[in-house]
Every structure is written in structure tokens, then in C-alpha cells.
Amino acid sequence: MSKTQSQTYFYRPSWMEVDLDAIAANLAQVRANLGAVQLCAVVKADAYGLGAIEVARWLEQQGVQRLAVVTLDEAIELRRAGVHCAILNMGAIFPDQAEAVVEYHLEQMAFQSDVMQALNARAAACGTEAVVHVKVDTGMSRYGVSWRDAIAAVEAFSHFRSIRVAGAMTHFPMSDGLDKSFALLQMERFKAIRSTLQKKGISIPLWHMCNSGGVLDLPQAHLDMVRVGLLLYGYYPSSDVNRPFQLQPAARVVTRIAALRTIQRGDTVGYGRRFMAEKEERIAVLPIGYADGYDRKLRNIGEVLIQGRRATLAGGLCMDACFVRVTDFPHVRPGDEVTLMGREGGEEISPHDIARKIDSVSYEVLARWGRRLPRVYLRDGKVTEIRNPLL
């Protein structure tokens, strides 16, 4: 984006570009692969950092009929922003929060009888029904009624007159690794529960367990619906999964060189003096730091793209700035764009590349880009919207 554009809408010379066309293209490919299986788009954690409201609105325009978040606040934020489609809150709630589920017409993941009771009572008082997806814990040990007790629990839940059990869900702790044996065991547990309930005459419309890894590698587990996040944003969940799609990375984090300096042999750079020049070096100061989600562990090893080439960080990261060695880039000037994550020219620094260096996962790298970075939404390469919560 041009200098004038960026200064029109925000002053921060560091931002995230979000390519809405890339999201639409990724969605189309995933959908084409699913056939009749429904897709629930996961937009929790501010759509993995890309901006929940704008991404949710865009997905709704693309015909997505159900979104998933993990807190009531996230769900309410979307409702207040005018999102009309079904919103599933996959996070646990407490009984005294049942009111919000009913008021905002949310679908709620639930497994605790006190929460079910509260939802039932609230819905009855409002003359409506509360929509729940019963969570079954088949091996993640996070939320859900244990798969060992699921039949009795669902039977009990089916007696609540103001609750509609729209779905049954479980989650994989490891669907994107090479070894699928545990995921397959979970699937068997889940399917056995479904068939026992069916025999008892309890039919739940939507059974769902797959995340991105499951979508790619476990077609036999797609069931009625899949819950997809990462693939929509253009990234595979690991390097071990099938890669049938031409995914387009939707996010690009960009900054502009704020200052350039030449340092001499023996001079050091930044806090902790983690880089000491062995010869004359040219250092670019980038106005983005760990408070923006750029991890401190990248000191001296992180890479950025300048003029389509890789350059390496020098020294430690500050809260609001970091340093790059540009000795081999004689033509850089203050104001030049630098890509921290994403594509530039034929090169790419992916969230995986960053994750590998900091012993993390691409999910964390994406979700951590902070609110100080304006989100700039693009269609056909042109800015359609800008979100800057600060101004």
C-alpha cells in the first residue's frame, strides 16, 4: 500500500494486510473437497489475528452458514457487528452466563448438567429454546463429558424441554501428525456413541470432530460437519499433512524502515548487547517489536524480506522495535517496506518458518499479532477497509 494511503488511515508504519480474496479462494477449495459435509468457519481469537468482524462478515458473504468462537464476548462482538449466521461458542460457560446464549441466539458447546439446567431454564423463561452442541471428550481431556459416560449424559440432556441438541462434537489433540492411530481411536469412540444413541432413538443432526488436520487427512471422520480455521487463512497445520490445496496465505505483516545507521567493529546493537559488529555494518531499525507479537526468541535468527530478499535480525528485540542487518542491501532507504511474515516477490516467510525458530506453532505466531497493528483488508489488491482499534 502506498505511503499516502497508510497515512490517511493510520500513522503506525507497521500493519497487517489481510487478503480477502485469498480467504475466499481457500474456502472455495476446502468446500469443493467436502461435498455435502457442512463447514463451520472458526473465527476465534480475532480470526487467528486477522480480525474477527471483517473476516466473519466476509465469510458470511461467501455463504458460510456457521461460525465458531470460544468466548461469549467473541460471539457477542460478531452479533453486534451484524453477523446473522449461526454462531457456535465452543468455549465453556458457567450457569450464570446462560442468559447471553439465549439473548444473542448463540449455539453453545455444553456438557455440564448445571449449565444445561441453566440454559433450559433461561430458554423456557423466554419462551424459546437454547441450542447446544454436546461436547464429548474422546481423548483431549479438555472439555466434554467423558466418552465413557456420554450415552447416559445425552439421554439425560434430551429430557430438557427447552434445549435443542443440534450437534455432538469432539476434538482431536493430534490430527495433523503422521501417526493417526489415536485420532482413529477417537473417531471409533465417537461413532460408537452415535450408533448407540441412534439405536435408542436419540438422533442428533450434526456430528462433528474435524479441524484442519482432520479435513485433510481423515475423510472418514468428516461426519456431518467440519470446523475449519487455519486452512481458510491459507496455511497447512503441519508439514506432515496431505497438501491437496493451492492455499493462498491471507496475512502479510509489513513495516517500514524507521532509521538506518552504520556501526563499527565492536559496536553493539539493542538491549542486552546481543549483536556485536565484527566489521562495519549497516543496521536498519524496524518500528515493530515483541509487544506487537514478534517473538523475542527471534533475536539474531529471525528473517525478514527486503526488496524480495531475506535479511537477518541483528541483536535482541525491543518492545516496539527491532534491528536488521542490511549491510548487503546498499539501496535501502528509510521508509522502505519490510515484510516480517508473508510473501514478497517470489519469497515467503510463513508462520511456520517463524514458528520453527521459536519452538512454537503457526497458530500461535498468527494469533499473537497485536492490536497496535492496523489490519488492512484487500480485495483485488486494493484496500477495502482498515481496522485500527486505536484511532
Ligand SMILES: Cc1ncc(COP(=O)(O)O)c(C=O)c1O
Ligand atoms: C474445538 C476446535 N475446533 C476446531 C478448531 C479449528 O482448528 P484448525 O484451525 O486446525 O482448523 C479449533 C482450533 O483450535 C478448536 O479449538
